[in-house]
Amino acid sequence: MSQIKNLNPREAWRFMQDNPSSVLVDVRATLEYSYVGHPCGAVHIPWKEAPDWTLNPDFVSAVQKEVPDKDTPILLLCRSGQRSLAAANALHKAGYTGLANIDEGFEGPLDENKHRGTLGGWRYHGLPWEQS
Numbered sequence: 745m746s747q748i749k750n751l752n753p754r755e756a757w758r759f760m761q762d763n764p765s766s767v768l769v770d771v772r773a774t775l776e777y778s779y780v781g782h783p784c785g786a787v788h789i790p791w792k793e794a795p796d797w798t799l800n801p802d803f804v805s806a807v808q809k810e811v812p813d814k815d816t817p818i819l820l821l822c823r824s825g826q827r828s829l830a831a832a833n834a835l836h837k838a839g840y841t842g843l844a845n846i847d848e849g850f851e852g853p854l855d856e857n858k859h860r861g862t863l864g865g866w867r868y869h870g871l872p873w874e875q876s
Contacts, residue, residue, distance in 0.1 A: 748832045750847040753866045756819050766817035769807065771831045776823060778876040783866055791831040803831060804838045817842035824849040
């Protein structure tokens with residue numbers, strides 16, 4: 745992968761199975777990661793943090809510590825695919841080449857009742873996840 749790809753959760757899971765060196769980075773806030781749940785084996789590095797949702801100034805350096813080889817495939821996930829895309833763009837600017845955004849995120853888009861998890865997302869597709 746030379747540019748940022750968008751994968752749905754099932755495509756991302758398949759990719760990870762086919763590429764065991766890949767790393768899944770969950771960029772959600774700590775409370776989301778812990779209480780809402782997260783994919784099994786995900787590395788947690790927040791892109792923004794509650795309560796003020798400011799950008800994590802150490803995001804890129806934290807990823808560099810966790811994944812020093814910039815050619816390692818990295819898949820990024822947030823709630824619905826927006827923060828993870830911004831994080832992927834930051835990593836691309838830092839020289840990472842194998843980036844994929846999980847476009848439905850962990851919880852998926854809002855439905856007509858403004859609920860998540862009913863139309864898409866990692867959990868919706870029944871992929872492995874856990875809560876802290």
